[in-house]
Amino acid sequence: MGDGLNVGILGVTGAVGAEFLALFERRAFPVGRLVPMASARSAGRTVSALGREWPVVEPSEESFAGLDVAFFSAGAGRSREWAPVALAAGARVVDNSSAFRMDPEVPLVVPEVNWDAVQPEHRLIANPNCSAIILLMALAPLTRLGHVERVIVSTYQSASGGGAAMMEDLLRQTRDALDGLPPRPEVTPHAYAFNLFSHNTPVGPDGLNEEESKVVAECRKILGRPDLRVNPTCVRVPVLRAHSESVTVEFDGPAPSVEDARAALEAFPGVRVVDDREGNHFPMPLEASGGDDVLVGRLRPDPSNPWALCLFVSGDQLLKGAALNAVQIAERLFAPVGV
């Protein structure tokens, strides 16, 4: 490794890929050699990072050779195809796709929440769904105050969850709407400008869409609570890059006080409490955007249940919801060897 880690990124030309590159600089992630990878369509391009240009290559046995760590952010299909190749080449893989998240052999990790799930033999680590990560950052501190029985969450999800293409589509559709043109969605299934729609993933026979099913399953796995009851409603709103969530947390007895909840959240790394009742200032996606912290506020007792607390959360979908969480995993993976 010499003067740094040899780092691959599969899916470097996407919205999350760009965040990886920025995070390497901002967090001084010890990159020696960088191997940006993308599909044939992007091969031949270069990306700028760490003061130089790096040629984008197609993934291959050669591209993974000699890598210490590879970040995967090109969808579950690409992950299934190339993770075995990367692992065989000796790299550790941090996979942002859903491909391996529910594999019992693969840890699914939010470092602040369940780093203890990672053992030395784990060379492939799954990065959770963005909505699940952002929810768990608010939920995990509260699990230390009492036994959480049930979580009811309605999301306000941003365009970035659909990648750079959906962000562009939101901007273009909004320009069209302001110009008085009829809706002409290209990436989204429905008109997006000044509109919202149920999350654009298939709905199963239980009535949950795939995003909602991921939130349920991943919260259970990450908290080690297969019995946790979760009721999610996932909705796409016309916001660019941060997800928000309205959350009710039910305990198995009287809920912790707002003061205790605030103290637990304030003490939790990666959470920033934004809870100014006087100023009517609570978590907002625009203030979460571009920041590492998940914003938590609107802490209040549930007026319908003395055993429950309510809160509102906003977190950058591309950062803590994706690239930042993955880089934090890699930082911890390689910290012990003192790189």
Place this chain on the structure above:
Amino acid sequence: MGDGLNVGILGVTGAVGAEFLALFERRAFPVGRLVPMASARSAGRTVSALGREWPVVEPSEESFAGLDVAFFSAGAGRSREWAPVALAAGARVVDNSSAFRMDPEVPLVVPEVNWDAVQPEHRLIANPNCSAIILLMALAPLTRLGHVERVIVSTYQSASGGGAAMMEDLLRQTRDALDGLPPRPEVTPHAYAFNLFSHNTPVGPDGLNEEESKVVAECRKILGRPDLRVNPTCVRVPVLRAHSESVTVEFDGPAPSVEDARAALEAFPGVRVVDDREGNHFPMPLEASGGDDVLVGRLRPDPSNPWALCLFVSGDQLLKGAALNAVQIAERLFAPVGV
């Protein structure tokens, strides 16, 4: 009354006022003489309705003289000031403000839900809060299938709830954002373009904002269920004129089936079920906008509680949430006399 009712509108120059005028035409509301009223700032203007221009006047004892019905949509302060004058002049008053909603002597009415609250002696009728109306249109049919114990609702509220000025501000702020300008909110307390924020009403010591407190109190009054447990989270999203709501309804025993819920909703006047899982097509504010029906869908069992059902609702805030509900009240008030 001769060839129609003498009708006053206080607040005719607002977003709701404009809807009253359009509804009179569309529903053939039997207007004889129209007295559009607004503050001194707008007096001297005229408004177009029913094929002619009507001069806007300031409210006064004279302006209410001889009216059969007056619609009030100029805020609670104006309602408190002028409702007694209108009533003394012999008019019936349908008040869209919060001024009298919780007065035990004043019926608070969604006609499809609790018309039986209106007795002949009632000359002042309160029109409920928009979020409460839209929620109740989905909730009332379900109360016929079982005893509802608790309602958990997160709203996605549009700019129109803040009037024409907030709608304009959203459009202007969005244009600015697309032009790369920094946020410069004028009507909203926070940046609104591609953002969302907790409802812009003061937060009380219980942590609920005024909008949320209204939802709780008004749902209880309208359903005649002072014991109903309601947990609301009210959020303003960058949508122009329809409110959406993510709702979990808990019963005192096993929840009705999705099929029974759908049948009850389909049979309820003013509700349209939009629940196409295959096509991922559910209630959306853009499709609710401009329509009389409240759209209800995403019907599914609550995966966290077999005694609960989940649904998603969108309804036009200016129509069923305000002007339409008020006109429907007036239609029923005057229907018996066969005008």
